[in-house]
Amino acid sequence: MDKVAIVGCAQTKYEAEKIDQTISELVFEVVKKLHNELGITNDDVGCVITGSNDFNDGRTIANMAIQDAVGSVRKSESRVSGDGAFAFVYGAMRILSESYDTVMVVSHCKCSEVDQYLVNNTIFDPYYQRHLGLDQISSAGLMANMYMNKYGVTEDQAARVVVKNRKNALNNPYAHLQKEVTLKDILNSKMMAYPLKTLDFPPFSDGAVAMLLAKEDVAKRMTDTPIWLKGYGSCTDAYYLGNRNMTDLIGLELAAKEAYRMAGISNPIENLDVCEVSENFSIHELMIYEALGLCEKGEGGKFIESGETQMNGSIPVNPSGGVLSSNPAMANGLIRVAEIVLQLQGKADRRQIPNAKTGLAYGMNGICSQGNCVLIFGGD
C-alpha cells in the first residue's frame, strides 16, 4: 500500500455549551490553529473532507455552513454524513488515489443546539422502532442488560470504566468533564436505563477537530513526526435491534480483524501500545475490549479489574478520557484519531503513554456499535 500520513491535528476544548461560538467559528478555530502550527495557508490544502450530521446541525447539506471556515469555496470538497472516523477514511483515499497531495479532514458537533434524544430517535426506522420512543439511552440499557446477564459482568465492573476514563480526563486539557468520580458516586447516581445509571453515560459536548493528511514525500517535508495509516477495517451490524446479537459487538469484531490483517497485527495486546475507542456507555467499553481481542469474550469485566487498560497497564485505553468525558457526538471518531496521533508523535503531554509506537482508533456510527471503523496508526 502507498503511504498516507497525518502531519498535524488541532482540537477545541470540549464544553457543554459554547454559546459564544457558531459552528463555523468552532471549525475556523481548529483549522486556523492547524494552519498556523504547520506554517501553511489554505492554498497548501488540496482537498477538504468533513464529517457531520444534518439533523444535529438543523440543515441539509450542513457542510455548506462551514465552507468559509474550512476554506472550501471553489475547492474540491466532500462530506461524510456520519462519524468523523469515516471522514478520515474518505480523506485518506483522496491521497491514496493520488488525486491530492494534502487533504484537510474536519469534524464538528454542537450537541447543545438540539435535543440529542430527539436526534437519536430518528436513527430508528419509522415503522417498527421509532414510534416506540427508542433512543441511545434505552438501547444502551437493553444491550447492557443482555451482555451483563450472559457473562455475569457486574455494575461495579462497569463503573470502573467510568472511574478510569474520568481520571484520565484530568490530564487532557481539551476534556469536557474534568472531575474525578468514585465507584460509589457512579453506583449511587440516579438509575437512567436499568442497569445503567446517569454516570454510566457521557455528557453532551460541543467541539471540533481538524487534521491534515499528506502523501509520503510531502508529509516528510512538513513534519519530523508523520503518523502513518497502517490498517483500516469497517463493518456494519444489523439495523433492527432485534436482528442484532446484543451481547457481543460482532460488527466491531469483524472490522478489527480486517484492520489487524492489513496492519499485520497478530496479537493486539503485544502489537498495540495504546487505544482510543468510542465508548458510548460504561459497559460498552468492556464489550469493545472483547471485540478488539484485548481479552476473551465475556472477560471484559475481569479485564478492567486487572488494571491492564489503565495509563500504566499493558494496553492503555482512552488516555484522553474517552467519550465518557467529552462527547461532541459526530466528532468522536476523529477525536480518537487525533489523540492517537498525539500519542505516537510523543506530544500527548500529561496523558502520554511512554514510547507509544502503534495505536488503534475506533469510531462508531449509530447506536450500540452499528457502524464500525477501526484504524491502526504507526510512527516512523
Add this chain to the structure above:
Amino acid sequence: MTDDIEKKVYRGRIKVPYKHTGGAYVERFITEIGKSNKILGVKCPKCNKVHVPPKMICHECFEKMDEWVEVQNQGIVKGFTVVTHSTPIMPLEPPFAYGIIKLDGADTDFVHIIKESAPEKLRIGMKVKAVFKENPRKRILDIEYFEAI
C-alpha cells in the same frame, strides 16, 4: 434558559411531515395487528427462520421472503431496560420498560414496550403477552405494550 443565553440564540423548529411508503410487509403486519390482533412473520425459503417483524429480505441469506406465518401473541423476554428519562416522543410516562422479546413461533427478536416500572419485577426468561390497542391507529403501537403473564 437564562435571559443571557436567550439573547444569543436564534430559535428554529424543523417541522416537516413525511409520508413514508410502508411497503407490503409493514402494511400487512400492522394491518393484521389492528384488525385481528394477530402477529405475523415471514419465513425465509433458505434458512427457514421466521422473521418478526416481517421484512422482504433475509439479511442472513439475501433471499426474498414471501411465506407468511402467524406467530403467538406471547413470548420470552431476552433483555430489558427500565427508563427513567423523559423525552417528548415516549409513548408512556416513564418509568416504563423496553424489551427484546422472542415471540413463540418466531426465530428473530422483537423490540417493544413492557408496561412495568420496577426492574426487580422483570427478568430475562420471563413470559410476556401482547396487549392490543382498542382503537388501532395503524402503527406499531397498535400493540400497546407487553405485560407479564
